[in-house]
Amino acid sequence: MLSAQSEPIVRATLPVVGASLTSITARFYERLFEDHPELLRNLFNRTNQVTGSQREALAGSVAAFATMLVERPDERPDALLSRIAHKHVSLGITADQYTLVGRHLLGAVAEVLGEAVTTEVAAAWDEVYWLMANALIAIEARLYAQAGVENGDVWQRMKITERHQESDDAVSLVLRRTDGRPATPFRPGQYVSVRVALPDGAHQIRQYSLSTAPGQKTWRITVKRERDADGRVPDGEVSSWLHAHAEVGDPLEVSLPAGDLVLPDTGSPLFLASAGIGITPMLSMLDHLALTSSTRPVTVVHADRTPRDHVHRHEQADLVDRLANADLHLWYENDHHHSPAANVFAGRASLDHLTPDAGTAAYLCGPLPFMRAVRGELLAKGIHPSAIHYEVFGPDLWLSK
CATH class of the missing domain: 1.10.490.10 (Globins)
Structure with missing residues (x-):
């Protein structure tokens, strides 16, 4: 005060x-x-x-x-x-x-x-x-x-044990501790920072969501290569470096997990909405729900440019199928007919046909216009503002717009 x-x-x-x-x-x-x-x-x-x-x-x-x-x-x-x-x-x-x-x-x-x-x-x-x-x-x-660390002492060296090309512009990296012990626990939805040494000698840091459930020996991050469409700024420095240089067996400097967009422990219905690479924290939540045989009602919404751009598309569908009370709704701006899944729509995401349950907790991740639109629709459908949570990749511009 x-x-x-x-x-x-x-x-x-x-x-x-x-x-x-x-x-x-x-x-x-x-x-x-x-x-x-x-x-x-x-x-x-x-x-x-x-x-x-x-x-x-x-x-x-x-x-x-x-x-x-x-x-x-x-x-x-x-x-x-x-x-x-x-x-x-x-x-x-x-x-x-x-x-x-x-x-x-x-x-x-x-x-x-x-x-x-x-x-x-x-x-x-x-x-x-x-x-x-x-x-x-x-x-x-x-x-x-x-x-359990001293203030600021968050960095650790991990090793890349797997690399998978998830789409033309996204690669997943599986990370393991170098001492063989299980990876540090985290809450579904959290992220880590990755610090890399660039060719000019600078050490740049970026955050990436952990895209699988906690409680395993490894972590996984999924990195989208950031590209600038009009040449105003360089392509993503760290994402481009990771795509070009991060290989199985290489060390990687990674922080402890952080982030407050985390899966609640209550039994409330869930609404998980993502667009593009914003799918990654939602995958962690879905994986955790599937591993714990959750019976919570879960509505999953994802929007993307095309099925080909939809990172972890089959994994997401499999996780939803493993849940007893979950359904998946997909929107593609182009080529939606190339997806065999049910509930696939053309264009930008809309909640017109959805009716969230009372007491639903909503979690949003993706570009700011997408999250603003989804939040507005959820409010119109009676979801309380305090029940709508979001994660922004990069600086949080929500308050400045």
């Missing part, structure tokens, strides 16, 4: 700061990388810096947090904080890094807004930052403790 002296200042300046946040976050990253260029090479996603998506996500998160502080002071945006904290843990972020970030973020506010940032305004927004930072530090400390 904001202090009594800061609350009216933040309330009064929120429109001005909010309107300038994208400029502020752009200047923040410039300052940060000028001071510590190694962070751009070895921690931050360079492609997201080129596209501007990271600064948009940061701006949206700060605006959402500050708005809640002044409009709903007795609440805390736990979903927002949890999503950020899990991402930070997968990167090995530690508490001391928040001081560096705070210095450059508040410095950027002063540079962009100039004389409007009085001593009192600077102090009030410094308080906003540290309320958010300290909340994240506390959540991250709990996550590190639950994993």
